[in-house]
Amino acid sequence: MIQIENLTKYYGKFKAVDGLTLEIPDGSVFGFVGPNGAGKTTTMKIMAGLLSASGGRITIDGVDIIEHPEFIGDKVGYMPDFFGAYDNLRADEYLEFYAGMYKVPADEQPRLIDDLLELVDLTEKKYAYVDSLSRGMKQRLCLARSLVHDPALLILDEPASGLDPRARFEMKEILKQLKDLGKTVIISSHILPELAEMCTHVGIIDHGVVKATGSINEIMQNMQKEQVFSIKTMENQGFDRIREILLELPFTSDISVHTDEVVFSYRGDKEELSRLVGNIVAKGIPLVSFAEKQGNLEDVFMELTGDEENEQN
Amino acid sequence: MNKIKTLLNNPIVKREIKQTFRKAKIFWIMAAYLFALAGVSSVVLGSVGGSSNAYDPVLPSVMYFVILGMQMLLLTLIVPITTSTAISGEKERQTFDLLIITKTSMYDIIMGKMLSSLMIVCIMIVLSMPVYAVVFYYGGVSVLQFLLNQIYMLCYVAMIGSLGIVFSSVMKKSTAASIATIALIFAITIGAWMFIGMVGLMLSAIFRTKTLLKIFGSLFIFNPIVSFISMIDSQMGSDISWDLLDEIGFSFENDFIYCWHINMIVYIFISHLLIKLAAKKIAPVRKK
Numbered sequence: 001m002i003q004i005e006n007l008t009k010y011y012g013k014f015k016a017v018d019g020l021t022l023e024i025p026d027g028s029v030f031g032f033v034g035p036n037g038a039g040k041t042t043t044m045k046i047m048a049g050l051l052s053a054s055g056g057r058i059t060i061d062g063v064d065i066i067e068h069p070e071f072i073g074d075k076v077g078y079m080p081d082f083f084g085a086y087d088n089l090r091a092d093e094y095l096e097f098y099a100g101m102y103k104v105p106a107d108e109q110p111r112l113i114d115d116l117l118e119l120v121d122l123t124e125k126k127y128a129y130v131d132s133l134s135r136g137m138k139q140r141l142c143l144a145r146s147l148v149h150d151p152a153l154l155i156l157d158e159p160a161s162g163l164d165p166r167a168r169f170e171m172k173e174i175l176k177q178l179k180d181l182g183k184t185v186i187i188s189s190h191i192l193p194e195l196a197e198m199c200t201h202v203g204i205i206d207h208g209v210v211k212a213t214g215s216i217n218e219i220m221q222n223m224q225k226e227q228v229f230s231i232k233t234m235e236n237q238g239f240d241r242i243r244e245i246l247l248e249l250p251f252t253s254d255i256s257v258h259t260d261e262v263v264f265s266y267r268g269d270k271e272e273l274s275r276l277v278g279n280i281v282a283k284g285i286p287l288v289s290f291a292e293k294q295g296n297l298e299d300v301f302m303e304l305t306g307d308e309e310n311e312q313n
Numbered sequence: 314m315n316k317i318k319t320l321l322n323n324p325i326v327k328r329e330i331k332q333t334f335r336k337a338k339i340f341w342i343m344a345a346y347l348f349a350l351a352g353v354s355s356v357v358l359g360s361v362g363g364s365s366n367a368y369d370p371v372l373p374s375v376m377y378f379v380i381l382g383m384q385m386l387l388l389t390l391i392v393p394i395t396t397s398t399a400i401s402g403e404k405e406r407q408t409f410d411l412l413i414i415t416k417t418s419m420y421d422i423i424m425g426k427m428l429s430s431l432m433i434v435c436i437m438i439v440l441s442m443p444v445y446a447v448v449f450y451y452g453g454v455s456v457l458q459f460l461l462n463q464i465y466m467l468c469y470v471a472m473i474g475s476l477g478i479v480f481s482s483v484m485k486k487s488t489a490a491s492i493a494t495i496a497l498i499f500a501i502t503i504g505a506w507m508f509i510g511m512v513g514l515m516l517s518a519i520f521r522t523k524t525l526l527k528i529f530g531s532l533f534i535f536n537p538i539v540s541f542i543s544m545i546d547s548q549m550g551s552d553i554s555w556d557l558l559d560e561i562g563f564s565f566e567n568d569f570i571y572c573w574h575i576n577m578i579v580y581i582f583i584s585h586l587l588i589k590l591a592a593k594k595i596a597p598v599r600k601k
Contacts, residue, residue: 048414049414049597049598050410050413050414050597050598051597051598052598069598072414073414073415073416074416076414078411078414080407080410080411082407083407083408083410083411084406084407084408085408086328086332086406086408087332088331088332088335088336089328089331089332093328093331096324097324097327097328098324098411098415100322100324100327101324101325101412101415101416101417102415102416102417103416103417106322145411149416
């Protein structure tokens with residue numbers, strides 16, 4: 001379990017992280033979501049040991065890494081959003097260099113390098129020079145580098161940034177493998193649909209403060225005070241009659257007729273819902289689908305991070 | 314023994330040597346270095362020998378000291394430029410953060426950078442041996458003297474190299490670090506003469522006391538140019554720096570320890586302090 005308690009960071013007078021508190025379960029893939037300048041990268045850099053905290057604690061496996069930064073090297077693997085590569089160095093030499101920097105014994109390094117290159121699907125590029133690799137390959141190589149010392153926690157700052165769709169797909173597959181290996185992974189990204197797909201838990205942060213955290217289902221349920229339903233009919237018939245039926249009911253609201261569906265919010269119970277469906281069918285309306293609409297992470301993000309921007313405006 | 318093994322197995326040293334010798338630039342630098350060394354030696358050989366065919370016993374000594382001086386000058390220019398990009402170059406390439414979050418200590422990172430520069434200098438010293446071989450051919454300089462002189466060079470290079478590393482650690486841009494390093498080296502070599510001499514003379518005139526002159530004057534012996542002259546002079550059986558100190562009332566003259574011997578230890582000590590300072594500067598997380 002990773003616990004962040006009351007984390008604070010000042011840059012001069014500017015408070016970039018403001019009492020941030022989070023719990024990240026072991027073995028989870030935790031999505032760190034927030035607008036630009038929210039404090040995600042600052043928090044990640046503090047966890048990686050690159051920045052000092054102005055206050056608070058970060059506990060990994062019971063060890064406060066702010067008090068004892070010497071443990072970070074063992075426990076944390078970090079991949080920044082922007083990184084350079086060494087020219088005139090091959091992929092295997094690149095990994096060998098970092099294996100040496102992380103004190104991996106020399107006799108274990110050849111096997112480790114082969115395993116890591118296989119994990120990130122770069123075996124065929126073992127002897128290629130790093131500066132000749134594509135952007136996506138460099139990202140994968142950097143991911144392999146962050147695994148060289150077998151850390152329990154991986155912190156990946158925008159790992160899919162600047163990648164084409166195929167490269168993003170490949171990165172996602174690798175992250176799934178890491179999750180299966182039992183690693184705890186913290187990812188920050190702006191590509192919310194992909195995060196929602198990959199992550200087991202999410203933390204939404206804005207202006208250095210956590211706005212919502214938990215599993216994706218928990219966050220969705222907390223945000224959605226009412227259920228939202230979508231009705232579809234054969235050849236989009238009868239939408240006006242459906243609208244009239246819904247307007248007569250006291251527990252429906254926000255009724256909107258679209259090209260291919262009618263959407264409405266519902267506050268009633270299951271019995272009333274069942275009667276509504278029966279009523280629609282009894283009126284001869286050719287019902288094709290009557291389903292609950294799931295909210296998405298983008299909606300949650302916009303709602304949670306929009307209020308303060310509006311206030312500022 | 315373990316510490317030496319750790320130093321030689323430093324992954325930064327291995328990586329830097331691999332990268333350096335995969336580029337054409339280093340070979341051009343070495344070629345230019347040898348060309349300058351050999352070129353100056355040829356000019357000296359031609360002018361001191363004159364038109365006479367008779368053997369001139371002064372020739373080998375003069376040639377040796379000119380080559381040594383040229384070597385010192387060239388290393389004074391090359392080494393700071395290489396070391397002053399050591400850390401700032403990593404920051405510019407955006408590889409610095411990934412370096413300092415590893416389990417390797419900041420001291421080992423800095424030492425790795427320092428050692429890889431010193432290794433290049435050692436290679437340059439070896440490359441310059443054929444030029445020195447011309448001197449040995451004429452005689453007058455022993456191999457032991459040559460080896461001691463090269464050890465002095467390494468100590469001096471360690472000091473100026475570590476100055477470059479300190480500036481590289483505190484400055485973000487390599488250009489700024491290079492300029493600052495060269496400016497400081499200029500100040501402590503040529504600049505020190507003027508400053509110490511002027512201040513010493515002024516203060517002793519104002520306060521009408523020779524003590525201040527003695528104190529400021531004694532600082533001269535640590536000046537790299539005075540130290541170099543001391544090294545050359547000692548091979549003739551005297552030491553100009555002891556003569557200078559004698560003039561201002563300090564008497565250290567002896568046949569065993571010369572100024573440049575003391576300076577080798579001073580340079581290594583300064584280098585050690587500067588490396589520790591650089592390691593402190595690059596450490597990422599400090600407790601508030």
